[in-house]
Amino acid sequence: MQDNPRRIATSSVSPMKAIGQPTPRIDAADRVSGRATYTRDVYLDGMLYAQVLRSPHPHARIRSIDLSRAKALPGVKAIVTHENCNYVWGAGSIAGGVQYNDDLKKITKQRRYAFNNPVRYVGEPVAAVAAVDRHVAEEAVRLITVDYEVLPFVLDQEEALKPDAPKLWPEGNISLTARNEAAPTVSKRGDVEQGFREADHVFEERYSTAMCHNAQMEPRSVVAHWEGDKLTVYTPTGGIANCHHDIARDLGIPDEKVRVICHYMGGNFGNKNQNQDTDLITAILAKEAGAPVKLEFSRKDDFIGMHGRWPTVQYYKVGVKNDGSLTAIQLRTVSNMGPYRKNNGGVAGIELYECPHTESTLFPMYTNRTTSANYRGPNDPQGYYPIQSLMDDVAYAVKMDPVDFILKNMVKDGPRTRFTNYTLDECIRKGAELFEWKKRWKPVAGSGDGPIKRGAGVAFMSFRSGVGNSSAVLTVDARGQYTLYVGVTDVGPGAKTTMNIIAADELGVPLSQVKVVWGDTDTCPYSVGESGSRTTIMTGEAVVTAARDLKKQIAEKGLPTGTGLLKASASPNPRVEGKTRNCFGAHFVEVEVDTELGGVRFLKYVAVHESGRIMNPLTATSQIKGGVGMGIGMALHEDLIYDRRTGIPLVTGYYFDRIPTHLDVPDVDVTFIEADDGYGPYGAKSVGESGMIQTPAVISNAIYNAIGKRIKDLPITRARILGALA
């Protein structure tokens, strides 16, 4: 077991003081002693408790709701339904599924409200009750009677494409683009037909990937509280600034009348850098009841009422020459978005390869399932698995070692894509060396005697590390004590420790001389929010800019006296002109597959990453290890299945979801190749999502090498392995 990652510094990286040192989190003592306050740990005087009534039908029109028995129950203080809580939840359905903004709110036709009629999935909120305690609220929910007109439903995204499929929206089942057009999204380069004519071999394959729930450990909860016309919302959000603006916009009140607080959050993993319907519902309940309200989700509420990764079906056609070079890649993707478009529904992968002719067509389809949304590498693991599995097959078919095939065909720094720096080849070569690829990989897949078969696989990654706008405010007092205000919420990667390290290094003071204030929109400036693996890059850059400004002020004016403060505010908005800024990585895994029982065991897992300069190797390594763990769940276990007859979700908790446990996740041998491309704070790039992205692909390739059969559907369950071998 390694205590620290292996670190290889390229020539661009010069040593620094705090940056690059393994640093325990500055809030770790709070996290291990129970003092860290998560949303559900907030208790306010006179606080009521809320529960949500959810639709039992996948598609139904609500004829009427009878609240009389619930209202008569002693202790019930407020009930809201679509009739009296008629607010648009803007971020819940967005034309085109792009990042939500004020203009998009105006044009989005397919609006999602806090409560919708018709209801479009099992679990959609129908009513919410606030009562003196959670038991009364639960009882009241059971006393509400709803008269439904049950409508036909569709669960499968390919079924939803058929002309006679039940329609979820008047415009049809293809989710509208940002211009409200009902058409698939097509992107192309060159002419794939010409590419296929030039090919010596053409491979065609269908892959599918499943819905996986974020399944963060903290079930969603909200505490909302009005003081006059000012609303305070405690809520688990990865982005207090965006959540804050979204709530104000949806409720039609000025931004300054809303305060959002999130100090600790029990896991993010995607699509939480905005508000949620629960924020609106709780705020309205609190207003109706005239008292603070805490809404608590059960684990089942969280599974069926939130969101997960969009399931996909992907049809690939690939042309290749005898020498292993690619001539064409064509992809048709049908994504299952559930009934509302929260995100784009796309899949990554084609951009990983140098190929003259490519074409990708995306059908983001509405269905009567729980809404799909961003989840750690939104487009990536479910995109990487099919294309890297298929390319692995191509490598065997043209009799090339998969590592050589990747080195030949992977995206290069060249006229087509200019990277700010490029280390993908180094990641792959270093990984192959550390993993002892030549020793572990079998040239003949499936070879070997006995029921337990070993195999090795490789997969790689090239993932956005863009720069952009975020803010920081830094002050210093007469004693030379610094206070850093950043709008991060520290959802797990350790953002506020990272910000502390960056500020301390730039100011040349110990960590303890900088106090970090975070997680509260009344005290913190705008932050980009903890999504897209960008907090270190964007908010970190703002911290550097503010620190430089403050140093200059101190040099000019000296430290303040008495109770005075010097203050620096920064909102840099840097750009990478004409280049692509990516982080890179390669994973190698050796597995053992039990061909009689279908089980998969991990023998060795090597991850080599270039994420620029590493700010804190301790937490960065944890991100990679944890990302691999999540990827294992997606590769082998997780699948939110539905009963086809009733449209009811069958996986509504951890037991059947089978997220990885202590017994499922191997220790990962992590190496960082460090570089400074001159962008971001001291060259820092993305880490958070990068550990997960290639994990399903690498496991798929190792299983193929072990058993000689390709599993073309995620998750690669025991049943699928045994089915392939039968």
Added chain:
Amino acid sequence: MSTDPEKPTEQESDVTRREFLGTAGAALVVAAAVPGVAVEGQTARPAGTPSRPRTQIRLTVNGAQRRLEVDDHWTLAEMLRDHLRLTGTKLGCERGECGACTVILDGKTVYSCSYLAVWADGKSVTTVEGLAKNGALDPLQQAFVVHDAPQCGFCTSGQLMSAKALLSANPAPTVAEVHAALAGNLCRCSNYSRIAEAVVAAGAAGATRRTSGGGQ
């Protein structure tokens, strides 16, 4: 911030409170030493709450003896969190699947979401708040800090309590033994190898202390 374990939210009826204080006098002295927790009314229910069967129980919470009147249907987790404001115990699923609510009851781990408060009568419960002594973190907590065992931190209390119970039974476990003993504690950040590292290190450090005659 207004989220500290504040004074009890509401008054009980006078009769209940008098009876409660009359019987809880001895416990009051001990419990008053616990900062931020006032004994009277700590299991108070808000005005207007329907009357439900209640039972008086005695138990030890993090070393302090308590005499409490609890609703019969309260889980141990609900009593600890909502009524004693020991919110370090987390609720991740409330159906015995995730382990976030793990506490130590008479030396054994239980899921406090799946254990009734009344069943704890006469027993001794330790929560994550009970691990630190005199403001100093337990060596196990310290190892969690150094080895970056918490990511989001939501499962951490449960992992710590399972690990504490493991170390009591097996003071210097191997990585495999830690993973096996903590298999009932999920971590969606999948930080399992860090957690195991921390527990193994705490065990090894404890073994060194014992050998060198140093106590803790």
